[in-house]
Amino acid sequence: MLCAICTALIKCIPLFSYCPAPDYENNTRHQSLHELKNSVLEGCVVCKRILVHIGRQYEDGETWLENALLTVDHNARLIGYKAYHYGDSCSVRYSLPYDAQGGVFANIKMPQLVFSSPQIDPTIPSITPQSTSTADAIDLWRYWFRTCSESHPVCREKELGLQHFLPSRLIEILDTGDTLHWRLVSGLDINTTRYVTLSHCWGESEHIKLIKDKVAPFREKQPESILPQTYRDAIRVALSLGVPYIWIDSICIIQDDPDDWKNQASLMGQIYHNACCNIAASWGTDGTDGCFNPERSCLKSDVSTRIKMDGDHGPEEYLVTDEDIYKSEVIEAPLNRRGWVIQERYLARKQLSFAKSQVYWECLELSASEDFPKGIPKQMQDPYQESMASAKPSLNPVGRSQLRFIWSKVVESYSMCDLTKPSDKTVALAGLASEMKAATGYTYLAGLWEEDIEKQLLWESREPSQHFPLKHSPYIAPTWSWMSLDGPVRYDTKYGYQHIQEYTRSRYGPSCPPLIRILKASIEAGSSDNMHSFVSGTLELRGIAIRAVATRIMDFRSPGSMYRLEIVNHAKVINDTWTRPIIVVIWWDENVASKLYDPEGWYRLKKERAQSLLFMFVLDGDRSHWKEGLVLERLRGQEEKYRRLGVFGTQHLASGKFDLGYVIRRKLGLEPIMNHTYGWTPIAQKDFNLEDERLKDLVYTVTIV
Template sequence: MNDNTEEALIAGLPMSKLPSTFRDAVLVLHQLGIQYLWIDSLCIKQDSREEWLREAPRMQQVYGSAAVNIVAAHVDNPESGLFHTRDPSSIESTICRAEWDDEPTKDYLIWNRKEFDNDYTSAPLTQRGWVFQERLLAPRILHFGKSQVYWRCSALFASESWPYGTSNFSPSSSVSRKDADMIMHGLSLDKLKKTPGGSTDATTQIYHTELWADLVAKYSSCKFTKNEDKLVAMSGVAKVFRQSLHEGDRYLAGLWRSELPKLLCWRRSVRRNESDIVATRTRPSEYRAPSWSWASIDGPISYSFLHRGANIGGRSKVLLMEHLAEIINAFTVPLDKDDTAQVSHGVLTIRGRLQPFRLLSAQGANIRFEIGGEVRFSPDSRFIVDALLNENEQLEGMELWALLARCYIVNAGFVDLSFLECIVLRRQDETQNYQRVGIFTTCYGEVDGYEPLHDHVFGVYADEIRTESEGGFIAWFQFAA
């Protein structure tokens, strides 16, 4: 819909004038006895920025209140349609009867997990940013895949080849348990309940912090037609979290105020053929979020373990973790009235330890760096840059600053190793404004029991670090000596 087509749509169009996918959706709803259908492109003016800003933050109400959400998973364009020619025998259920010594004989249904991943979890439509939110918020989904139709609601996950479904989904190796839960049941207030008394216990809080980080990581890898939609296309999910868990908390451009010490430690995801030091994307030319937010860059990000006791893989486990940056003040200014959508600027004030940091050289996985006046060479260090620097700028030799974010001790089999993790900043101008550059992690060596590593390495206590962005600037870190 736009200014030119609005009157014709209000007057009514014959079905033959609608694209095939829209006609098929109407047919499906007619069979289900549902009278109304919401299609974004027909219900929101596509050429009105004002209407988009008003309607986009309401998507939680639209999809969260819908009877069912229809997903055309493999549709390339509106004319592709929901229905495809197929061989019916390809989706027939395969039943296997198994006999066990100590168990009664049972019938088991065998299904193709790889086909499911291709058809459901990795379908092209699921890689779109707006669809990520829609799938999480919808109470029920009718998913039209390439090979068959799937059903998902809060109680059941089923398909044509698996008609009786299951309420206990066993994820494949490519699907985490949290993701499997979202695939099966979506995201609802019922699943994010507070404990009696209005507070959550430590285990529940850890789970939901990790769930948010996991969702953000998956969401950041999605594709957007307009990259400026990155925050608003996640606002509905943020509203659900706020209603159930973070009531009274502040949502800050993709991060929660109460969990900032943990959530500030995001990093750009680096593929095997990519360099930690050389990012492949620049920061957006138009301001989107402060540089301390993952939403300030394009492309996927990730979080490492967020709490003590986390399993890293194999037998490695985090024995101790201490977050060392104290949040003094933090806020963002929304572009409109909705503070879960786009922002005009943000301010972050932290008290922590700051040291001069300089990258001297980087060859493969080995980097040579100077921190606090001490030159180090460590194959166990990583400096992951958030985004490409400005043209003609070289990272090596540039004067940077390392803000100590956390230290932790990992049991790696027969030895305990200590690590330091820093948020790396650079000075923007002579007024002590700083911008986040990336994140730096180094192994400081073996330890025998706990010792205050941060006191040994970071002897300078920073009075205050202030981050701010205004106007056309991206984001500022202001350090007050």
């Protein structure tokens, strides 16, 4: 049921047949937490969803709510909302005002609910409300798979364009009636190209593994019972799709044979891309959980509820769903925190994701779920999906600028994931990088691309969530690559957002030319295709730089801190043109939580940052991008070799900030014309030449390793 206030709200949503002129702001709403709680006790499903959402943010939600109730004026307006119409659905976003007396509601996250008509189609199998397990959706996932294979033009075209490929080993599923058996077979010995793959979390559970001594025994018929639950569920899904072959990493790669692992790992992209479907055990944290959640019935009502209301032509049924359910159950699922899974999900052409409350389907033409079997509403999907030419995350052919944006988001997601072995970092992304290379023709350089590399150098270490970022040891990648960092990063926005460059220019003014010239960019790898297992990398730059000692003057809440630069060995520059103090914000690549947490690391970083460093300008700030240059440390005993320590910027600081354009124009004898609208002096390409003698005391040639 619904309370009178939620009923009045719903009747103002344009989705419904009897809605009047929408009046979202002035409609009746709950006036207090007390009133909201009474509605829950009376059985209002929407009010219950709001109250549960608030309560989950505290360990003892009920006690906290009781105490919070005492601080709130009983007559104050408490629950506000805004509705957003999306054609066949509507999102309602609830809000709590700030309580001036205690601020108890200031940081509470409120739910966002999607109201829609149920996607009822007699040709699509439905799931009964009494269903207790995601295994009950078998007819629905069969329907999705069959419809995609037979009726999706884009998916069919992609399949027809595949080259013949089979993994070296596959698991053959033997259905002998009452029980299932399996055995390991060679890809050369089967006469079909149809197989499925499994994406799963290894976790802490004991896994059955293929080792050298097990190759021969595993070629004989083995009972299903020796497999972990996730594997057992996966082979049942495979059989339900009519596919008797499945690839599972721990059984199809010889785990104690480094050469076999290296060879098979390099083929991982092809293995997942050529599979006819990928089965993702999204909700499980290890092999004991399985694919199917047997307790989904108690979760389902918390994320989606059907309600009935009287409409113009009799009773009408509507679905109320959490807007972030796809994000929480698929995008942020335990499985998608694994580094390997990023490329598995992007490269798989079709995927069945078994989540906590329901099953999800993704292919190039459709993203669907049990709640939305004909298609998940756009506002509930990945916010970056619009940049892709398909309904699922993929590199399916789009323009190069969109591919750059997708790559930047892949990097950001991947850098936040976990890898059991840090040494896997380069190979676990190699398949996706190879796909990007094939689509663009670009040259891959350890996580970056040689083409327009100057627009990718200003990646930054993001604010840590679980641990503070440090450089990988032993060697993973050169310091100018984000892959060298063990922690989350934000890709250089100059590269990732090129597809909205015109918008950026209109909003922030004209962009400035690069202040560096790339003399050499190369990588040496232990793999034959140069896509992973990097052993060294060199980036040679020539550009504008200053050598200075940085003194911290202020901390921000983000990883960046404000510093004052004291120039060394640039007396002429100071006397002639350096008319303002140089204040910068530095985003260091490495950070430690505190001196107590990691005293050795803390003292090492303090010593590094106290010496004179080179601040090399890469791109002059254009107000849309804060990061302007690289912070470099000269290697001891190697005059021209440097390593990267971080990035810096000046353009977003208050008035009186350092203005590089002003300095360069003065050095060149040009009138320092300021762009008064945007507060910085533009540098025209025609006025800028690194070989100009008048700039020689500002120009450096450096090799970053």
